[in-house]
Amino acid sequence: MKNTYIKLAITCLVLLVVSCTETVDVDVPDGGERLVVEASILWEKGTTGQNQEIILSKSTEYFANELDVPVTGAVVSIINNDTNETFEFQGSGNGTYNSTNFNPVIGNSYTLTINYNGEHYEATEIFTAGVEISSVEQTLESRINEDVIVLKVYYDDPEATKDYYMGEFIPSHKPLIALESSDDKFYNGNNFFIRYDEEDLASGVTVQVKLHGISEDFYNYIEVLTSQLGEDGPFQTTPSRLKGNCTNINNLEEEVLGYFRLNEVDVENILIE
């Protein structure tokens, strides 16, 4: 949320004055291969949440030809620290690890364990509750030279707690998923929204909307992540190292990318009219 204001305001300004943007060739440094943990344990409202997938991969150079380098042969499990239930995740040889008997409990603490190449990685996180999408509104907003379709995904924010959200928008007409995070600082206890704001959204496109209730830590992570996706132009926040919650127990210095999170999610498919 915090960056959203700046981004939108600044984007407007940059639109006003920028004379040109062009794609350029840049020599970038190579920080070497690092382990990437994409452990997003999501419990869609109305399902059992038993089927879960974790993806392990390696990072690459920024302009590498092959960006996806799967990690196979790891031993992956999650333990519920409150109940001591353990869930094994079976590798399928393409970097994905699956469990079919996961038992999600809101508010419980879980620890992810990965054994790979003789190293032992761990991450601990609380299962976070989410709220339901109360409505989705499609509006037309005018921009400098055109009208833009905007989706507003509304939800009721609980007043008693500090809450954090992430909107995930998967459009049918282009490959890029949009992530938008928000905290309730400005709208605690109210019905509020997350915006999906893509210039080329057009009639006939479907957008899968996922509203995640997320933890404060993951919110901080995703804020840094989205702010570094390269949209802010000259008023960019100074980029910084994106530190997730997975660590090598024997070597805290090792940079492990990605995040282990568990949260509730509400999903809706929206057809743009």
Next chain:
Amino acid sequence: MIANYLKIFRVKIVLLLIFSSFTMFGQRQTISGIVKNALNGETLIGATVYFKGTNIASITNEYGFYSLTAKEDNYTLVVSYLGFVNLEKQVDLKGNQKLNFELEESASQLDEVVISASDSKKVNLRTPQMSVSKMSSRIIKQIPAVMGEVDIIKSIQLLPGVTNSGEGASGFNVRGGAEDQNLILLDEAVIYNSSHLFGFFSVFNNDAVKDIKLYKGGIPAEFGGRVSSVLDIRQKDGNSKNLSLTGGIGAISSRLTVEGPTIKDKGSFIVAGRASYAHLFLKLADNDNSAGFYDLNFKTNYKINDNNKLYLSGYYGQDNFNIDDAFKNAYGNLTGNLRWNHIFNDKLFSNLSLIYSHYNYNMELDFIGLDWESDINNYNLKYDFSYFKSEKLKFKFGTSLTYYQFNPGLLNPLTEDSGINRIDLDDKFAFEGGLYTSLEHKISDKLTALYGMRYSNFYRLGNQAISNYANNAPVVYNSQLGIYESAEASSETEYSSGETISSFDNFEPRAAISYKLNDDSSVKVSYNRMAQYLHLISNTTSATPLDIWTPSGEYIKPQLADQYAVGYFRNFNNDNYSIEAEAYYKTVDNRVDYIDGADLIAQNNIETEILIGESRSYGLELLFRKNTGKFTGWLAYTLSKAEQRTPGGSIGGLGINNGDWYNSSYDRTHDISFTGNYKLNKKWSFGANFVFQTGRPVTYPNGQFQYNGLSIPTYSERNADRLPAYHRLDVSATLIPKKNNNRKWQGEWVFSIYNAYNRSNAASITFGQNEDTSVNEATQTSIFGIIPSVSYNFKF
């Protein structure tokens, strides 16, 4: 608090009396007065008044006042000012005298175009003041500017040691200092934001400005409150001879200035207005967008008698943006200054100022239903004295009291059905006091010293609640994840209105020595300590107007700078040329840095998002000037380094960027600027600028990883990479039509081309996935390409 303050004031006065007790032998007399421009009656700041064949000299102060003391004798008094014809007068120095002078501009008789620099440069060698750049509005007018919009801040960036973060970035950087470390004064009033249109233009209307001084180092004791530089801008007093009208029509804005006498020989006024066109940059006119700015300068003065003069001056400027009613934004400065010049006697000059500064920033974001208002008010009382004790001793002393009110933000729902809650961020209050004394002491013909001391204090005052944190640490280190996190407040302490929350005080010594090697050259060394009690909270690569000023307090300590500089100065070839070479080393303590992912927007507890670090910078500056002749101009080169570091300290962890030194985003290894003006004949003159700078330090990704279907860049060391070098050439031609000769209406056409070879200078390079192919790419944003423009200026 006030009692404490007065106590120190008394100590100062005693000190001063001790200093003053160096009595002089022999019968000495004083001659004093005001130096003015004969054409319009404007007082001249920095004119040299001296006795020919001696080393006895005085430089006119901000009000044109000088005072010279010497033994009874016959002298030839010379008054000189660059660009003006020297004035000589035989003086039989018997008894104290008052002599006012009016100098003729040499430009008005430029038939042969030979401006004699005469002796005016020589004195500069002797004064210990170094690291100061003077610019007159006349010089600034000759410099080609973007869209022909004459710009003071852009012009000073052509000087050595001054850069900025690029086109479209607010402010400027001096000797590796941050944007918020410059004290920007317009007629003594603090300007909190010097930018129009988010940095494309500056808020100063050159037509209303008389004199500009930029102190980069060796900052005199009368200034305090910012650690890197002082930009001292003085408005014109207004033509006291004739009613005159000047103006211009440019590509961006139009200007009109009216000035003239009010009561004959008693006073004058000036009103200058400037407004941009409403649809700047916006290609379509049939929509509701608007973006623009305007500003208004005003000044009037009234001479009560020879020893008392009153001035009233003000500035008001605003920027307004409206993007389809979805984003509305307004910001600007308002200042006012009432001054009383009083000459106690021919040696003691005083000025009392009552100053008000206001800065507001408002925004309406319709797309989320938010209305945001913030502002700063400050009230400042200043009393400054210059005491021209003798030919060897010149004192300055004075005091300054400032009261601040900060409203960092009042957030309201824009409409009734908006889901936004009303949030009122804590208002902050503070008091800043300053007391100073300085002495310029001519020890021998060759050696002159300047000793100064400023005592400053700062009280953060209630009414406010201050959060308390466990172990007094608003930021904690999470050693498991290796990140810094905001701590939760454990309790709050309420402070009532006027109650002191925290207080600071600092002694800020200033010292400089000049040693004349011979008639044409000198060396100077200087040291200054500066304290800064206000901080601009900004986490973006270049400053934006959304950044908020915050006062020092419980968790943010005042910034403290120490700067050492040494320089060599030489005039040669009959003073047609001059060389200035300076080296400096500057350190700043308590420089605020931001934890990764800091949440600064509408943040009531800024302390939970920052760590305290330090910065240092050093460099070598060379300035080669040609002062006279058909061709004038300068070549400046700066070799420098600016770094900062923020260790974890008692909080734990290595700190930001592992606690290592990293390049500040205003670090420029090489910075070359060339500015030239060639006066071909009475009709045509030409100007050119060339600028070359090492690219701005940035952080490039050192890899990517796949996450949630996206390619996420990874970053490590801060500012370890650089944008491509920045360079551009600007040219201009000024045409003064012949028919001007015999009429009152004087017109002038200025044709200019900014970025003549259309260099795409990178304002930023961002990394992301292509929208359609999702392939990773680097995108460069450039702001100004080649921009030709025409403006018409007139005088009536």
